[in-house]
Amino acid sequence: xxxxxxxxxxxxxxxxxxxxxxxxxxxxxxxxxxxxxxxxxxxxxxxxxxxxxxxxxxxxxxxxxxxxxxxxxxxxxxxxxxxxxxxxxxxxxxxxxxxxxxxxxxxxxxxxxxxxxxxxxxxxxxxxxxxxxxxxxxxxxxxxxxxxxxxxxxxxxxxxxxxxxxxxxxxxxxxxxxxxxxxxxxxxxxxxxxxxxxxxxxxxxxxxxxxxxxxxxxxxxxxxxxxxxxxxxxxxxxxxxxxxxxxxxxxxxxxxxxxxxxxxxxxxxxxxxxxxxx
Numbered sequence: 001x002x003x004x005x006x007x008x009x010x011x012x013x014x015x016x017x018x019x020x021x022x023x024x025x026x027x028x029x030x031x032x033x034x035x036x037x038x039x040x041x042x043x044x045x046x047x048x049x050x051x052x053x054x055x056x057x058x059x060x061x062x063x064x065x066x067x068x069x070x071x072x073x074x075x076x077x078x079x080x081x082x083x084x085x086x087x088x089x090x091x092x093x094x095x096x097x098x099x100x101x102x103x104x105x106x107x108x109x110x111x112x113x114x115x116x117x118x119x120x121x122x123x124x125x126x127x128x129x130x131x132x133x134x135x136x137x138x139x140x141x142x143x144x145x146x147x148x149x150x151x152x153x154x155x156x157x158x159x160x161x162x163x164x165x166x167x168x169x170x171x172x173x174x175x176x177x178x179x180x181x182x183x184x185x186x187x188x189x190x191x192x193x194x195x196x197x198x199x200x201x202x203x204x205x206x207x208x209x210x211x212x213x214x215x216x217x218x219x220x221x222x223x224x225x226x227x228x229x230x231x232x233x234x235x236x237x238x239x240x241x242x243x244x245x246x247x248x249x250x251x252x253x254x255x256x257x258x259x260x261x262x263x264x265x266x267x268x269x270x271x272x273x274x275x276x277x278x
Contacts, residue, residue: 031250031253031254032250032254034246034247034250034251035247035250035251035253035254037247038247038248038250038251039251039254039255042056043055043056043057043248043251043255044056044057044058044061044255045058046058047059047215047216047217047218048060048215048216048217048233048236050215052242052244052245052247052248053244055237055245055248057230057233057251057252057255058219059216059217059218059219059227059228059233060216060228060229060230060232060233060252061230061255061259062219062220063132063211063216063219063220063227063228063229063230064201064229064230064256064259065259066132066136066220066223066227067132067135067136067139067200067207067227067229068139068197068200068201068263070132070133070136070223071136071139071140071143071197071200072193072197074136074137074140075139075140075143075144075147075196076147076193078140078144079143079144079147079148079151079193079196080147080151080182080189082144082148082151083147083148083149083151083152083155083189084151084155084177084181084182086099086100086148086152087152087155087156088155088173088177088181089173100152103145103148103149104145104149106144106145107145107146107149110205111142111203111205111206112205112206112209114138114139114141114142114206115138115205115206115207115208115209115210116209117138117141118134118135118137118138118141118206118209118210119138119209119210122134122137122138122210123210128224129224129226130210130211130226131223131224131225131226131227132220132222132223132224132225132227133223133224134210135206135207135210135211135227135229136223138206138209138210139200139203139206139207142199142200142203142206143196143197143199143200146192146195146196146199147189147192147193147196149192150188150189150191150192150193150195150196151185151188151189151192153188153192154185154186154187154188154189154191154192155181155185157185157188158180158181158184158185162180162184163176163180163181166179166180186271187271187272190267190270190271191271193267194264194267194268194271197263197267198260198263198264201230201256201259201260201263202231202256202260203231204229204231204232204235207228207229207231207232208232211226211227211228211229211232216228230252230255230256230259231256233252234249234252234253234256237249237252
C-alpha cells in the first residue's frame with residue numbers, strides 16, 4: 001500500500017513538473033517570437049523613449065548591474081558570516097533559537113514589505129534618497145535570509161569528524177572555520193548565493209518603492225545616483241497602449257534572461273571549480 005501511494009505521488013509530481021516546463025517553454029517561445037528583430041545593438045545602447053523604434057534599455061541594464069553588484073558586496077559577507085556564527089560559535093539557547101526561527105520566517109516575507117521597509121528606513125529616515133545604495137541595501141535585506149539559511153545547511157553537511165580532527169590537532173576554532181568548514185561548504189554556499197542573486201535580479205516590487213523612474217536619460221556613475229532597473233522598465237513598456245511596446249518589453253525580458261543566465265553561469269563555474277578543488 002505504501003509503495004503504491006509513493007508511486008502515485010511520484011507520478012503526480014512528474015506530471016506537474018512536465019506541465020510547468022511545457023508552459024514555461026511555450027512562454028519562452030512566445031516571448032522570443034515577439035522580441036525577434038528588436039534585440040539589437042541600438043536597443044542595448046539607447047535610452048528609453050516614447051517612440052518604440054527609438055527606445056532602448058541602456059539605463060535600466062546598467063542600473064540593474066549597479067544594484068546587483070552592491071547588493072552582492074553587502075549581503076554575501078554578512079550572510080556567510082552570520083551563518084558561520086550561528087552554526088559554529090553561537091550557544092544553543094532560547095535566544096539564538098529565536099533568531100534562527102525569525103530568519104527562516106523572514107525568507108517568506110513578501111518582497112513588497114521589504115520595499116516599504118527600505119523606503120521608510122533608508123530613503124526617509126536615513127535621508128539617502130532614491131539612490132542605488134538605498135536600493136542595494138533594500139535588496140540585501142530581501143536576500144540575506146536566503147543566503148544565511150542555505151549557508152547554514154551547507155555547513156551542517158560537513159562531517160563532525162573533520163571538525164573534531166582539526167581541533168584535536170591543535171587548531172583554534174577560527175582556524176578550523178577558515179581551513180576546514182568554509183572551504184568544504186563553499187560549493188553549497190555558492191548555490192544559495194546563486195538562488196538569492198537570481199531572485200534579486202527579477203524583483204520589481206521593492207524597486208518600485210525605492211525608484212519609480214522609467215525614462216532615465218543618463219547612466220548612474222556612483223552609488224548615490226538615481227537609477228532604474230530592468231523589471232521596472234519592462235513593466236512600464238507592457239503598460240503602454242502601443243503594440244510595439246509589447247515587443248520592446250519582450251526584448252527587455254530576453255535581455256533580463258541573458259543577464260540572469262550569464263551571472264548564474266559564472267557562479268556555477270565558480271562552484272564547480274571549488275568542488276573539484278576540495
